[in-house]
Every structure is written in structure tokens, then in C-alpha cells.
Amino acid sequence: MNDSPHLTFDLDKAGVSRGYLVVPKGADCEALSLPVCSISKGEGPRLLITGGCHGNELEGPIVARRLIKWLPEAQTCGRTIIVPELNPLALQAWTRNTPVDGKNLNRVFPGRADGSVTERIADAVSRVLLPMADTVFDLHSFSPTWDFPPAVITHPIADAELMAKTLKIAEAFKLPVTLLWEYYDTPGMFDLTAHEQGKVFICTEFGGGTVGAEDLAIYEAGVRNAFIALGLVQGEAKHPIFQRQESSQTLETLSSDILTSPARGIFEPRCSILDEVKQGDLIGLLHPMDSLSAGSIDICAPTTSIVCAIRSGLHVEADEEIVYLARPLKL
Amino acid sequence: MNDSPHLTFDLDKAGVSRGYLVVPKGADCEALSLPVCSISKGEGPRLLITGGCHGNELEGPIVARRLIKWLPEAQTCGRTIIVPELNPLALQAWTRNTPVDGKNLNRVFPGRADGSVTERIADAVSRVLLPMADTVFDLHSFSPTWDFPPAVITHPIADAELMAKTLKIAEAFKLPVTLLWEYYDTPGMFDLTAHEQGKVFICTEFGGGTVGAEDLAIYEAGVRNAFIALGLVQGEAKHPIFQRQESSQTLETLSSDILTSPARGIFEPRCSILDEVKQGDLIGLLHPMDSLSAGSIDICAPTTSIVCAIRSGLHVEADEEIVYLARPLKL
Numbered sequence: 173m174n175d176s177p178h179l180t181f182d183l184d185k186a187g188v189s190r191g192y193l194v195v196p197k198g199a200d201c202e203a204l205s206l207p208v209c210s211i212s213k214g215e216g217p218r219l220l221i222t223g224g225c226h227g228n229e230l231e232g233p234i235v236a237r238r239l240i241k242w243l244p245e246a247q248t249c250g251r252t253i254i255v256p257e258l259n260p261l262a263l264q265a266w267t268r269n270t271p272v273d274g275k276n277l278n279r280v281f282p283g284r285a286d287g288s289v290t291e292r293i294a295d296a297v298s299r300v301l302l303p304m305a306d307t308v309f310d311l312h313s314f315s316p317t318w319d320f321p322p323a324v325i326t327h328p329i330a331d332a333e334l335m336a337k338t339l340k341i342a343e344a345f346k347l348p349v350t351l352l353w354e355y356y357d358t359p360g361m362f363d364l365t366a367h368e369q370g371k372v373f374i375c376t377e378f379g380g381g382t383v384g385a386e387d388l389a390i391y392e393a394g395v396r397n398a399f400i401a402l403g404l405v406q407g408e409a410k411h412p413i414f415q416r417q418e419s420s421q422t423l424e425t426l427s428s429d430i431l432t433s434p435a436r437g438i439f440e441p442r443c444s445i446l447d448e449v450k451q452g453d454l455i456g457l458l459h460p461m462d463s464l465s466a467g468s469i470d471i472c473a474p475t476t477s478i479v480c481a482i483r484s485g486l487h488v489e490a491d492e493e494i495v496y497l498a499r500p501l502k503l
Numbered sequence: 504m505n506d507s508p509h510l511t512f513d514l515d516k517a518g519v520s521r522g523y524l525v526v527p528k529g530a531d532c533e534a535l536s537l538p539v540c541s542i543s544k545g546e547g548p549r550l551l552i553t554g555g556c557h558g559n560e561l562e563g564p565i566v567a568r569r570l571i572k573w574l575p576e577a578q579t580c581g582r583t584i585i586v587p588e589l590n591p592l593a594l595q596a597w598t599r600n601t602p603v604d605g606k607n608l609n610r611v612f613p614g615r616a617d618g619s620v621t622e623r624i625a626d627a628v629s630r631v632l633l634p635m636a637d638t639v640f641d642l643h644s645f646s647p648t649w650d651f652p653p654a655v656i657t658h659p660i661a662d663a664e665l666m667a668k669t670l671k672i673a674e675a676f677k678l679p680v681t682l683l684w685e686y687y688d689t690p691g692m693f694d695l696t697a698h699e700q701g702k703v704f705i706c707t708e709f710g711g712g713t714v715g716a717e718d719l720a721i722y723e724a725g726v727r728n729a730f731i732a733l734g735l736v737q738g739e740a741k742h743p744i745f746q747r748q749e750s751s752q753t754l755e756t757l758s759s760d761i762l763t764s765p766a767r768g769i770f771e772p773r774c775s776i777l778d779e780v781k782q783g784d785l786i787g788l789l790h791p792m793d794s795l796s797a798g799s800i801d802i803c804a805p806t807t808s809i810v811c812a813i814r815s816g817l818h819v820e821a822d823e824e825i826v827y828l829a830r831p832l833k834l
Contacts, residue, residue: 230769231816233790234769317713318713319713382650384650384775385813386775388772441714441716444716459568468568482715485562486561
């Protein structure tokens with residue numbers, strides 16, 4: 173019996189190989205076997221694609237499964253390792269966090285070999301898979317109660333060279349938005365561990381609201397564009413069509429660009445994602461729910477900006493985030 | 504003290520009046536006061552608009568509040584009574600059903616004066632408000648885990664004259680879809696009580712997925728078109744723009760048009776709402792979640808039809824509804 177995390181197959185074998193990443197058993201549950209597909213075509217870039225970090229974000233697992241269908245034929249060099257479902261326990265339970273230990277996989281990296289199951293998954297990924305790749309695409313989804321464009325998100329990285337390299341690959345997806353998000357990374361995020369190992373880490377955040385056939389097609393086209401940019405696949409990158417347009421923009425969101433609800437009530441959005449707003453423009457209304465005579469509260473743009481994400485017309489609590497504004501990134 | 508449901512103000516007063524519909528207290532909770540706005544401009548059609556029957560469907564309350572802003576000036580005759588939030592207890596709790604008694608307001612009509620609070624709300628609406636109107640617009644929302652076009656839904660009505668009158672007003676909204684849905688009405692639905700009183704009952708079902716500014720604008724434009732058709736407001740009806748098109752179609756969905764999931768897993772939508780599909784066309788895939796090698800299951804169109812509603816790319820249980828097909832209505 174092997175008590176260390178390991179792969180059940182030889183990733184270096186030429187062609188397509190399938191097997192499992194084994195996460196050893198612990199006090200809280202039995203060993204897990206995460207399905208892994210590897211496509212090896214000799215020398216070249218080494219890419220790791222992960223989906224299903226959170227069990228309620230399904231664009232990633234769906235798109236990863238699609239890649240497994242066409243990539244074996246399309247890939248001409250290098251190696252791609254695909255793990256569609258990083259956290260099968262959360263996926264089976266349809267929850268963001270792992271039900272066994274209540275932990276968020278994206279907050280426990282690099283994990284612990286002797287930890288609870290979520291920490292053991294992170295440990296297996298950090299020690300077995302991450303060293304085998306130079307670049308990671310981690311496929312996430314935005315919240316279903318927000319409207320959000322297909323986007324690649326990256327956070328500021330202290331290492332200027334890695335930051336530039338990351339932004340370049342992020343933009344190669346040619347998605348409607350590449351977002352540099354000033355977000356104070358919480359300890360335990362996957363990207364921090366990847367950065368520590370010197371890897372380019374790309375987080376796609378798709379969806380928000382309905383996950384439809386068109387969203388999935390955009391998602392897949394973006395990933396294909398990145399494959400082409402990396403040189404793993406031959407072909408011409410194409411702008412996916414979003415809101416009937418072919419366009420990409422690189423934006424920046426600062427912490428001060430996030431607007432919160434002034435009270436508990438119903439949020440009424442008055443603008444749409446990618447709308448440009450000027451200072452004072454109405455972004456939405458907050459309706460108190462107790463009386464028709466209690467006036468609604470206007471929520472206005474504090475500065476000229478682009479609406480990057482906006483809550484659906486739904487209940488919100490006081491101080492809940494309702495809008496992310498952004499502006500063109502100037503480096 | 505008045506132990507019967509009643510209004511706190513005189514609806515017949517000319518102009519705009521505001522007050523409350525009082526739902527008497529019972530064993531389970533104190534009396535409720537539902538905000539009501541009435542716009543009386545003399546002789547003419549008598550319309551009742553209700554929103555917030557279900558506490559998790561907020562397009563209705565938002566649009567009803569918008570109407571209260573512009574209708575007082577725009578309405579030229581007749582009377583409109585607006586109750587944006589039929590079930591304030593469910594809205595406050597952000598739940599479909601009333602938390603106090605766990606009941607679905609749209610399953611307890613005509614209600615009971617000596618019943619639990621949800622039944623008392625239905626009783627107040629049935630006995631106080633409904634007799635004061637000839638036509639009812641009940642503003643609902645479709646599920647957030649589906650993609651669904653802005654639509655007016657009606658079920659088959661045995662009374663042919665009422666059916667024809669209802670369809671005519673439904674089509675006057677000029678929304679992308681007017682849907683005649685073969686649905687075996689569950690006892691206790693609001694429309695059954697309205698039909699028993701000989702009223703035209705129109706149910707709008709908007710949204711599904713993200714409720715954005717554009718959806719709300721379409722919703723409001725549809726209601727405005729219906730006001731014009733009824734003669735309450737002067738002006739020209741305009742097709743709201745949906746998916747960058749101006750179009751309306753009247754469709755029919757039979758019980759046999761509802762496809763369900765063949766297994767538990769992840770549903771991957773492969774077509775979009777209002778797509779036309781031919782027999783055998785791929786509508787979506789069902790992915791089992793336990794293994795990458797377990798094949799996905801194709802879900803194909805059983806007959807030439809139009810996709811009226813489709814589940815988001817999300818987890819589904821076996822036998823859960825995933826697609827509503829439809830076809831042009833032939834009367």
C-alpha cells in the first residue's frame with residue numbers, strides 16, 4: 173500500500189493516457205481516486221488544467237470533459253494533464269466546500285499530507301501534479317446570482333516577470349474581459365502555491381447566472397485560443413462572440429471599485445455588464461421591503477468606469493457586494 | 504376592530520390612493536398590512552396587478568414598483584390596483600413558501616378566513632381584491648436554474664370564450680413567447696379562483712437565470728403593451744427587443760414535451776432557448792459524475808420543435824425536468 177499521493181499511471185507515455193490521482197485515506201475518509209487524463213506529444217509546454225475545485229461550479233468540469241474529446245487529435249507537442257474534478261466529494265454533494273470537513277479547497281493550499289481530506293487533495297495536487305506543469309488553467313465559475321462576462325482573472329503578482337507572463341497568457345484567451353483584480357489573496361489559494369513554484373496560473377471565471385450552451389462555447393473557444401498561444405495546438409485564435417460582438421478588453425478592479433448595498437432589501441439593477449457609466453450615473457436601486465412609501469435608495473457610479481459585474485435583481489443584505497466597477501488597465 | 508379582510512382606504516377615490524389590504528390576525532401570526540396602490544381614472548377596464556406571490560421571485564415586485572411611478576400620469580381611464588408584494592412574510596424570509604406555515608400561496612386559493620396565514624392572504628385577495636377587477640396580471644419569475652424567455656403563460660381553460668379572451672390579452676404583451684402550457688392545474692392556484700369569478704388571468708413568467716436590467720426593461724415594456732391593449736394607457740405598443748430581435752410567437756407545450764434527466768449527474772446544455780430542433784438533434788448531454796470513462800448520455804429532440812426552456816449547466820437528479828419543448832400553437 174502506498175500512503176503517499178500518487179498517480180496510477182505513467183504520464184510520460186506518449187499519446188493519451190488515463191488513470192487516477194490517488195489521495196491517500198485519512199482519519200475522516202477513505203482514499204480518493206481523481207480521474208486524470210494526460211496527452212503527451214513529446215517536448216513542449218507542460219500544462220495542467222483543473223476543474224471542479226468548488227463542487228457548485230460546473231462550467232469547468234463540463235469544458236474539461238470537452239477538451240478530453242478533441243485535444244488528443246489537436247495537440248501537436250508538449251503535455252497536457254487534465255483533472256476535470258478536483259474535488260469529487262464537493263461535486264457529489266453539489267456544494268462549494270467539501271462536506272466531510274467543511275473546507276474550501278481553494279483556501280487550504282498547499283495542503284497537508286496528514287490533514288483532513290480537503291487538505292490531502294491540495295497536498296496531492298501541490299506535490300504530484302503541480303511540479304509536472306509550467307502553466308495551470310484553473311477553471312472556475314462566478315456566482316449564479318451575479319451577471320458577469322466570460323473572463324480570465326488574475327491578481328497582482330509581486331514578481332514582475334511572472335506578472336507580465338501571466339497577463340500575456342491571460343489575454344491570449346481573447347475573452348471579453350481580462351481582469352486584474354486587486355484582491356488581497358487569502359492564504360491557502362491555489363494560485364499562491366503555483367506562484368511559489370514559479371508557475372503561470374490562470375483562473376477563468378465564467379458564467380454568473382444561467383450556464384447555457386453559448387456560455388460553454390465561449391468558454392471552450394477561450395481555452396482553445398490559449399492552447400494556440402502556448403503552441404500546443406496549431407490554428408488561428410478567434411475572438412469568441414459575446415453580446416453579438418468580438419471584443420476583448422483588459423480591465424483593472426481595485427478594492428474601492430466594489431460597491432455594497434446600503435441596506436437590506438431588493439436590489440434592482442439598472443445597468444448591464446460592460447456598460448460604461450459616468451460619475452453619478454444610476455447603477456441600481458435598493459428597495460426596502462417593508463413599505464411602498466419608503467423610498468428606494470439610488471446607487472450611483474462614484475467615478476467614470478465600466479460595469480464588470482452586477483448582482484441580479486434579488487434580495488441583498490446590508491453591506492453585501494452588489495457591483496464591481498473596473499477601468500482599462502494601464503501598466 | 505374589524506376581523507374581516509379589508510382595505511384601509513377608498514379605492515373609488517379619483518386619482519392615486521395608497522393604503523393597505525389588511526389580512527386579519529389568526530392563531531399563527533398577527534394581522535398583516537399589504538401595501539396597495541390604486542389609480543382610478545373613472546369608467547373603464549378594472550385591472551389588478553399582483554407581484555411577490557412567491558418570496559423568491561422578485562421581478563414582479565420590482566416591476567410593480569416601477570409601474571407605480573409612471574402609471575398615475577399615463578393611465579387615462581379605468582382603475583388599476585397594484586399589490587407589489589402579495590406575500591410579505593415569504594419575501595422577508597426570501598423563500599418561495601410562507602415560513603410561518605410552510606405553504607405555497609399559489610396552492611391555497613381561494614383561501615380560508617379561519618386558516619393559517621397563507622390561506623388568510625389568499626382569502627383576502629379572493630374576497631376583497633378579485634371582485635374589484637375584470638383582469639388580473641400576476642407577475643411571477645421562472646426558476647433561476649433555467650434559461651427561459653420573457654413569456655406570458657396561460658393554461659388551457661375549459662370556457663372557450665374566456666380562453667380566447669385570455670390568449671388575446673396574453674399576446675398583447677408582445678413578449679417573445681406567449682405559451683399555452685398543458686399543465687394539469689393543481690388545486691389552489693390563483694388562476695382557478697380568478698377563472699371561477701370569470702376574470703381574465705394572465706401569468707407572466709420572466710427571468711430564469713440572471714435578472715438583469717435588460718430583462719426588467721422587457722418585462723416592464725410587455726406590461727405597458729398590455730395596458731395599451733386594454734385601453735388604460737394611450738400610445739403605441741412596441742415589441743421589446745430580446746436576443747437583439749423584435750419577435751413574438753405563440754407556442755404550445757404539452758405534458759409530453761417536457762424531457763427529464765435519464766440519470767443523476769451534470770447536465771450540459773447544447774442548445775439555447777428559442778432554437779429550433781429537428782427530431783434527433785442533440786439538446787444536451789448528461790454526464791455521470793463518478794468516472795471520466797463512463798460515457799455521457801445524449802439527450803435528443805424526440806420531434807421537430809422549439810426549445811422553450813432549458814436547464815442551466817448544473818447538477819440534476821434522475822427524472823428531474825431539463826427541457827421544455829414547444830411548437831407553434833394551432834387553434
